[in-house]
Amino acid sequence: MNMDLSLERLLFNLNTLAELGEEITSPKDFNKVVKSSLYMVMGSFSASKGLIFQFDQDGRCFHPIASKGLGDINGVGIKISPEAVKELIKNNKPIDLKSNEHPVPLLGAARGEFEKLGSRIVAGLIVKDELLGLIAVGDKFTGEDYSVYDLQLLSVMAQHISFSLHSHSLLMKLMHKFTENKGLYDNLRRIYYDTIHAFAAAIDAKDAYTRGHSHRVSAYSAVLAREMGWDKDAMEGIRIAGLLHDIGKIAVDKTIINKASPLTTMECRELNSHPVVGYEILSKIKFPWKGIPMMTRNHHEKVDGSGYPDRLKRQEIPMGARIMALTDAFDAMTTDRPYRPRLSFREAIGEIKDNFGKQFDPEAVGPFINVIRKEVLGEVDSPTIVPLLQEQLDSITIHRMLDGFPEAII
Amino acid sequence: MGKNRNYREAGDSVILYPENYINDIEGEKLEDMCDIFLARGFKKIIIDFSETDLINSIGVSIMIGIIEKIKDKKGLILFSGLKKVNHDIFSIVGLTKHIPVFSTEKEALDVVSCEDRLPM
Structure with a gap:
């Protein structure tokens, strides 16, 4: 790769990060934001498969909320152990599933499930030591391997997407409280x-x-x-x-x-x-x-x-x-x-x-x-x-x- | 889509003309159109970008989706009319190494009519 192209790649990635920042703070529908975010990540790495999962804290299960290149994945749920959750939070950087480095072995059966979905690199979506989800991208379309630089870029992108998930999660909690209070208020009003x-x-x-x-x-x-x-x-x-x-x-x-x-x-x-x-x-x-x-x-x-x-x-x-x-x-x-x-x-x-x-x-x-x-x-x-x-x-x-x-x- | 037309059929090939911008998930309309032509049996697809001013990472992701689908059907995809800025982006992400790129739609059509001249 010559120097000009490197500079252009850097500019392209910076531009993508700026667009990702704009996307996650936009008032668009949450599902559209997540989908666009996934496409941006996949486009940056030329990955032909990718998923964003939301983590269900109670069931300790990942559920896909956006995907590309995988067809119908409705009903998919990937469970992980409490230890793996702790380690994902502690590690807090992208993991190459092809390696056997820590904490990959801790993913246990979940590792195989991610691989079945074409995942190569996974990154936890974590805010304030809370695992909110996970982004998984497949191999590059070009056949090239992921570089250290790619993993660093994915880490930054994952942080951006984490904030979006965090805001959405807070909004959902508020909506839940609001619905609960509205129900109580409606009852009182009826009485x-x-x-x-x-x-x-x-x-x-x-x-x-x-x-x-x-x-x-x-x-x-x-x-x-x-x-x-x-x-x-x-x-x-x-x-x-x-x-x-x-x-x-x-x-x-x-x-x-x-x-x-x-x-x-x-x-x-x-x-x-x-x-x-x-x-x-x-x-x-x-x-x-x-x-x-x-x-x-x-x-x-x-x-x-x-x-x-x-x-x-x-x-x-x-x-x-x-x-x-x-x-x-x-x-x-x-x-x-x-x-x-x-x-x-x-x-x-x-x-x-x-x-x-x-x-x-x-x-x-x-x-x-x-x-x-x-x-x-x-x-x-x-x-x-x-x-x-x-x-x-x-x-x-x-x-x-x-x-x-x-x-x-x- | 550009030029007030979405596509043009030319024998066993089809030329698709994307929007001015392929920078959001609305760009998936192009992927849907590809699905339609693949379902109709077209296996030679040229995407002419001469009216496309901007392709971003979302657009790249959509293009890869299209390429994968055409490859699955053992079809042929060619790009034409790429402006420099878009050509650079396709180079950065490695697409130009895998997809034949032609200056004009006509050049691409000439080549698909004689498949053995393809560089891949």
């Missing part, structure tokens, strides 16, 4: 939701007429919040607030809740205490969503300041409470109550129209009507409000119901 739903069912069970009321207020409020552009997290918050908004009724006598005749002043006071009782219960809970206790406290406020318990005016009332004031009243109107039969949809909308800007916030009424209109006209994939109503709606009814509302809100 959390189940508990809230159980609460909602307990609230509604106090009143035969209001069965499903909390679920409907929850669903209507979430859909309305979405229509108003709330983000997913805030929507989830109002969905939970809807389920719990009447929790204070747990403290109200059942006979008052179910009374068909007009309530006395005392009874009325007791019933009207439920938003504050609810607030006191819920404010002791650390919810992952903001504003649930206040939405509960203020869902009977009116924008003109005539509601209860705090007689707040429009902007003073949290937006979530203004939404729930509307959806709560809408559901109360469109379902039977002990003291009156349900109103028709048209009558309920008429009530909303009459109390527009007094009891109900125009900022919520406009999107509410809009979302119902979209559902009736089939403009949404999964309608929420219309299927829960006890009557069929058509486009003519919807068109009529818009009469009388200020144009600006629709």
